[in-house]
Amino acid sequence: MDSTLRMLYHLAQGPLVWAAFILFWVGSVYQVARLLSLTRKMETRRRGRAPDEGPLSAARSTDGQPGRWSARLRLSIAGTHSLTIGVSVIFHTLLFMVPLFLLAHNILVDEAWGVSLFAFREKLSDYLTWLFLACVLFFLLRRILLARLRAISSFQDYYILFLAAAPFASGLLAYHQIFDYRTMITLHMLLGEIMLVSIPFTKIAHLFLFFVLRFLVNHEYSLGSGRRAWR
Amino acid sequence: MPDRVATEVTVSAESTAVDPARIKQMLNRHKAKIKISLRACVHCSLCAESCFLYTSHQQAPRYMPAYKFIHSTGLLYKKKGKVDRACLEKIRDIVWQDCVLCTRCYCVCGIDIPGLISLARGICRSQGVYPDFGVSGDG
Numbered sequence: 336m337d338s339t340l341r342m343l344y345h346l347a348q349g350p351l352v353w354a355a356f357i358l359f360w361v362g363s364v365y366q367v368a369r370l371l372s373l374t375r376k377m378e379t380r381r382r383g384r385a386p387d388e389g390p391l392s393a394a395r396s397t398d399g400q401p402g403r404w405s406a407r408l409r410l411s412i413a414g415t416h417s418l419t420i421g422v423s424v425i426f427h428t429l430l431f432m433v434p435l436f437l438l439a440h441n442i443l444v445d446e447a448w449g450v451s452l453f454a455f456r457e458k459l460s461d462y463l464t465w466l467f468l469a470c471v472l473f474f475l476l477r478r479i480l481l482a483r484l485r486a487i488s489s490f491q492d493y494y495i496l497f498l499a500a501a502p503f504a505s506g507l508l509a510y511h512q513i514f515d516y517r518t519m520i521t522l523h524m525l526l527g528e529i530m531l532v533s534i535p536f537t538k539i540a541h542l543f544l545f546f547v548l549r550f551l552v553n554h555e556y557s558l559g560s561g562r563r564a565w566r
Numbered sequence: 567m568p569d570r571v572a573t574e575v576t577v578s579a580e581s582t583a584v585d586p587a588r589i590k591q592m593l594n595r596h597k598a599k600i601k602i603s604l605r606a607c608v609h610c611s612l613c614a615e616s617c618f619l620y621t622s623h624q625q626a627p628r629y630m631p632a633y634k635f636i637h638s639t640g641l642l643y644k645k646k647g648k649v650d651r652a653c654l655e656k657i658r659d660i661v662w663q664d665c666v667l668c669t670r671c672y673c674v675c676g677i678d679i680p681g682l683i684s685l686a687r688g689i690c691r692s693q694g695v696y697p698d699f700g701v702s703g704d705g
Contacts, residue, residue, distance in 0.1 A: 374598075415615050416612055483627040485627075488609055538605060544675060552678075555669075556673075
């Protein structure tokens with residue numbers, strides 16, 4: 336048993352890290368390139384932006400008055416679903432920030448390459464991890480309790496939420512040395528690697544798809560140039 | 567006088583068979599868009615309130631824009647066009663009765679939901695499955 340764990344530990348902290356990072360980057364570049372190849376640049380816009388009349392136009396910032404932005408926000412999806420959007424913004428920010436600015440991660444990077452990012456105090460990372468897990472719980476309860484979410488939920492929705500939460504939960508348990516540390520840290524590394532590899536190949540790909548669909552593809556709600564159309 | 571539009575379809579004898587190859591051909595023309603849209607949909611349900619039919623039907627999930635595109639074009643795509651008439655008739659009720667294609671639905675991820683519902687309408691129509699409004703002029 337102990338030798339299996341030792342082998343897994345060495346595998347997870349060595350070759351699998353490289354494999355995960357390589358698969359993540361190759362997969363991500365492939366997905367973005369494929370998305371761009373599936374769309375083409377348009378000569379002219381086919382569908383314009385939202386008409387200038389209507390409730391949004393009154394809120395549109397034309398003279399830069401400070402009140403206008405709050406009106407825009409109120410009329411946007413953040414006004415309709417303030418709580419969900421708020422939790423979602425916190426969730427996605429922490430998903431990137433906590434692992435990137437974690438002291439332990441940065442020490443490892445520093446030991447390996449002699450460079451590192453700025454790191455949060457350990458206590459802060461601890462609180463932020465709890466906050467992140469609370470956001471996960473919010474999404475999970477929402478998915479279980481709301482009929483409209485149950486109507487469209489599939490196994491993959493639960494799976495990607497698990498993939499996001501598992502490295503955080505196992506990292507927290509390892510940091511607090513709850514259960515066997517060696518097992519927890521091995522599990523933490525393996526789960527993190529599975530999560531990384533899954534990004535380009537599961538629904539987590541909305542990480543790229545969001546930007547392509549909202550910023551590049553032309554439609555009424557395009558946020559960016561919106562100068563591409565589906566082939 | 568019925569309070570809803572009658573969806574009984576007048577089907578002629580030669581059009582009863584469904585042509586999966588033709589459906590697949592129509593789906594393939596928009597394969598990229600369908601595939602990416604299905605993957606991009608994170609099933610967040612935030613599109614619900616943008617549908618006036620959803621808000622005016624006691625928030626019944628079947629009026630949610632995501633539900634409508636997943637169970638019409640999404641279903642046709644997953645089954646690769648291999649569906650029977652009963653299935654197409656279910657889709658017909660979704661894309662004509664539960665959606666009026668007002669194109670006001672808002673997706674956080676930028677999915678073109680009206681475009682996908684419109685495609686499902688086209689596919690149903692190609693198989694002779696569409697609502698009979700009683701004013702077709704055929705008789």
